Amino acid sequence: MKNIYILLITFFVVISVHAELKTPAIFGRNMLLQQNTEVNIWGWANKGQTITVSPSWSTQKYAGKADNAGKWMIKIPTPAASYETYEINISDNKNKITFDNILIGEVWLCSGQSNMEMPMKGFKNQPVLGGNEAILKSKNKNIRLITVKRASSLTTQNDIIGEWAEATPETVKEFSATGYYYGKLLNEMLDVPIGLILSSWGGSSIEAWMSKDMLAEFNDIKLPTTKEDMKVPNRTPMVLYNSMINPIAGYTIKGCIWYQGESNYERSDQYPLLFGKMVNEWRKVWGQGEFPFYYCQIAPYNYASISTPDKQGGKFNSAFLREAQSKSAIQVPDVGMVVLMDIGEENCIHPQNKKTGGERLAMMALGKTYGLKGFAYESPTFKEMVLEENKVILTFENAPMWLTAFGKELKEFEVAGADKVFYPAKAEIKRSKVEVSSDKVSKPVAVRYAFKDFVVGDLFSTEGLPLSSFRSDNWDK
Known part of the structure; x- marks a missing residue:
């Protein structure tokens, strides 16, 4: 028994000493990297190991060392966007990782709840208007997509499940309709490759997308401490941030689009505080300054149909949440809100017309971020x-x-x-x-x-x- 114990210890020591060179799933073949900047590449290896990153668009190699926990991060400069494909090689003394079919262009994070998550194929008995025809015509190797699989955790995670893919009917039908229409119009108008990262979960509250530290000042929000506190994970504070945002935070992006608020309509007074805190803290976590953050105001819907009698009328009117979102557009720097007052549906919380929302977000970005002129992109106020x-x-x-x-x-x-x-x-x-x-x-x-x-x-x-x-x-x- 003693010999078996010694063998087990030796085995785990060997495993820990010879850690495999690895990167998280947010990196991979088919990925798209942000143009004209320094992008972060990171992963794990042996403690103290020197890691070298060699991008095919440059003759220069970039090196860094794994820290005491085996984590390494290396910044590499990227060229201007083009439709040329590239390769990245990552190596240590013994191992090598190669990612091919990489494009350089504009990268946007798409997050929120079900109206962001709703795929081009629609939900069951809830179609996306014109979705099937758009899917049929969606093949475009210059639009790249990755969906972060739903996950929740009490502790911060360092990886996701998901992989980059080119836009094809098979991949687009499963991807966010709002996000796809957004990226499609950007690709058309900017004439550069577009990468979209989807991290969303239907029915989620905003506090589920915020970390423990972000929520510290909100004394009325109870943070979970056990799995029993996570019976409804998409509405449990911090657990989606831990699993679906923390692992990708730092992947260099241009900005973020957001469609959420339906699950917070009962607490409209608090929403601008939560939203402002989340946006500012996400920006700090990414370390890119005040990147653009554009969002949809929730569309009109008969919320009384899904509420108990004690939560109808008065401040439970979702117009108060729309008002709160309007306030956020003024109070938070470099954000923009698109209005969807004309496409809501009385008996369905998921409007069929996702193209209008996605394209209005794209028009906002084209005007405010990319400086295109000659068209309107902000609603009157x-x-x-x-x-x-x-x-x-x-x-x-x-x-x-x-x-x-x-x-x-x-x-x-x-x-x-x-x-x-x-x-x-x-x-x-x-x-x-x-x-x-x-x-x-x-x-x-x-x-x-x-x-x-x-x-x-x-x-x-x-x-x-x-x-x-x-x-x-x-x-x-």
Whole structure:
């Protein structure tokens, strides 16, 4: 028995001393690397081992040493984007890893809950509008995709399950529809290869995507300590961050797109604080400064249909969460929000029209990040209200071509007097302003637009970008 014990110890010592040269799954053949920068390549090897990275686009070799835990990281400069494929060789004294069919271009992280996760093939009985035809035409070796498999953990993990692949009908049908339409338009307009990293989980709350340290200041959020606390992992604080963000943090990206908020609609007051903290801390973890972060405002939906009676009406109206997301667009640096007031569905939380959301995100990036000009990419926003006798005059920003209802009557405005009772209002567009009044309110003090769970927005910029629901008051209901 003693000899067996000694043999086992010797075996594990040998294994630990001769660690295999390895990289995490975020690196691999078919991957796409960010252009014109220094990208991080990392992995594991023997403690103190010298690792050499040799990219085929350069004659130079880049070296580094594994630390006491066997972890190594090496930065390598990348050239300008092109459609030429490359190879990377990683070696130590005894082992070699080769990744081929690599492209250099623009890399974006796509994250959030089910409306980001929803694949091009749709969910069962929940189609993506035009998805099948788009899948058929999706073959494009210059768009590269990787999906991080769902995982959750109480402790931070260092690897994922997933692999890079070229865009083909077989790979695209399983990939995020929002993400795919985003990347497709970027590829078309920038004429460079596009890489998309999908890390999402349907039904997830924002705090599930935040680390223990990020959540430390939120005393009302209980952090899990045992597996029993993870009965609903996608809504358990920090566990998705540990398994689906921490292992890929540091993979050099251009920016992030985000579609989440439905699972936090009941706590709208807290959302801007959580969102701002998450964005700022993700940026710190990536170590790339304030990279662009663009997100979808949640689309209108009848949330009362999935809520208990005690969580309906009042602050449980999801318009309050849309308002919270609008605040985040102002409070957090270098972010942008796209509005989806025109594509929501009353009885399905997953809008069929994913192309509109994905392309509006892409237009935001093309304008704000890449500097393309000549088109609109930001929705008009409510600026202020002025009272004129029994009318309210509303002014808006981001409406240089004025406003339109595309020839239809505006039906989603309401006004209230000092009694805080809202009545449907008559609304007329006056160039870039809107005049609102109601025969039932002689002295209006507050205006709301489309401030309901489900509604179809009817006010747009002339370029076709919808206004978010908004209110001029700060009342609790």
